[in-house]
Amino acid sequence: MLKVGLTGGIGSGKSAVASRLAERGAVVVDSDRIARDVVAPGTEGLAEIVAAFSERVLGPDGALDRAALGAVVFADEAARRTLESITHPRVRARSAELVAAAAPDAIVVNDVPLLVEVGLAPTYHLVVVAETAVPTRLERLARDRGMDPAEARRRIAAQADDTRRRAAADVVLTNDGTLADLHAAVDALWTDRLLPYEANVRERRAVRPPRVELIEADPTWPLQYARLAARIRHAVAPADLRIDHIGSTAVPGLAAKDVIDIQLTVPRLADADGPLAECLADAGFPRLPGEWWDTPRLPGDDRWEKRLHGSADPARPVYLHIREAGTPGWRYALLMRDHLRADPDQRAAYLLLKRELAASAPDAATYSTAKDPWFDEEHLRAEEWAVQTGWRP
Structure with a gap:
């Protein structure tokens, strides 16, 4: 099994990379989706969040109001760390269950927004980073999510910057062009690197350059x-x-x-x-x-x-x-x-x-x-x- 960590800043197109890898045959473990599941109504995760932040973070239906919670934690580092202490262990445990259920020859892509911030890079065979210029990210967040520009900037600032992500990245997929451009880059990565890498890990085969260059x-x-x-x-x-x-x-x-x-x-x-x-x-x-x-x-x-x-x-x-x-x-x-x-x-x-x-x-x-x-x-x-x-x- 090949384990790939995928990350990128908010609005970078990370989800588009994950979707394309899934189309190619990868098993995608989406940490954002798991993060929503572990705080769904009736879960222990949601109960702990309400105990920490009060019922002001709940919507009328009793579900988590993610916008209300975001407004609290993205403006307060201590509050964000409290939230992470509640959600991260649960997300890691559920992610591990999904990885363990994958086939022995699977390429498992773990889509983790805060992969760099929480120090997970060494746990993967390869780390892929989706990177997009900040102005483009701001434009996408306003257009696709209706996010206020000031709120988008706060969220970008709360995450690792591009320099820190590049330091952790084995592969950087630049996503400043068209979706077709991004898909072509992902397809090349899949064919030229991920497929042979998985086979080499499974067959215990090392790469040895034949010539001196x-x-x-x-x-x-x-x-x-x-x-x-x-x-x-x-x-x-x-x-x-x-x-x-x-x-x-x-x-x-x-x-x-x-x-x-x-x-x-x-x-x-x-x-x-x-x-x-x-x-x-x-x-x-x-x-x-x-x-x-x-x-x-x-x-x-x-x-x-x-x-x-x-x-x-x-x-x-x-x-x-x-x-x-x-x-x-x-x-x-x-x-x-x-x-x-x-x-x-x-x-x-x-x-x-x-x-x-x-x-x-x-x-x-x-x-x-x-x-x-x-x-x-x-x-x-x-x-x-x-x-x-x-x-x-």
Whole structure:
């Protein structure tokens, strides 16, 4: 099962995205609809709301007057938090029931208006954000919902802004054009990413780029790492394991393959097997088959054994290196990253080597092996730097 979180600000067209995904075959769990159900007449949720805000939030028929309640909570942060403490647990519980009832090969889209605000992003395989310029949102709210402009602005201001949503988003669907444009973008997402992603998660299959292709440094790599690390942290909880961004994408300004390298630290390498491996695979990071180790850099070293996982997401290749704390391979990954961050001359030399090898040895295995002699020398330089600076991993 693939779990997708869908969010967007009020008036962004999130519901149109959800409807199109449902047409494609997704199981849509609509948090807004569930939020209405859990406060319907006769429910405990409604009784708690009346106890907190009085009967002024009820209509003549005894049902919740959402406009009256909105006028109270959107002008008062404490009141809004009180309301959320009543509704959110009930919405989460009902959403979990609906997800559990979906087929094993389903693509479940959880439509959550406050996904970012309540910190749910790491619980999904992918987060999709519908984004629309504020003036367009105001126009839509006035036209489609008859909302007063001042009230619309208050509601927009009460939610996360676009910058915060983008930070949580794996996919941003811009909805400033026509409905046909939005549908085309959703269809492409469904076909090119969601369908293969679901199959990869179900079949425990990781994406592995066949060729070495360097791209210029992407300033969003650290942010992409942060989203991935949050998913990994959620997957391995309650274990509190160290997670680090390593490799070339962790070095600012360095061109690299568009693959995020992550190191997950375990107390013993045996801890990487069994339940931990299954939890990571369920979260979209299946283990790569075979035995994996790093090349020893010092004479007499034993080979540096590790476990290697990848990403099931066809649009975001990842190598997740699981290493035992304190071992040479674990220390080496952190040392080389930090030395290259600190030494612009060696960073430039490494970049030159990478470009030469990518042109002459485009397959991944040859490219990796061809870098070994340079790294042997760089390791010695990095160790000297560590002594001089007092570096610790």
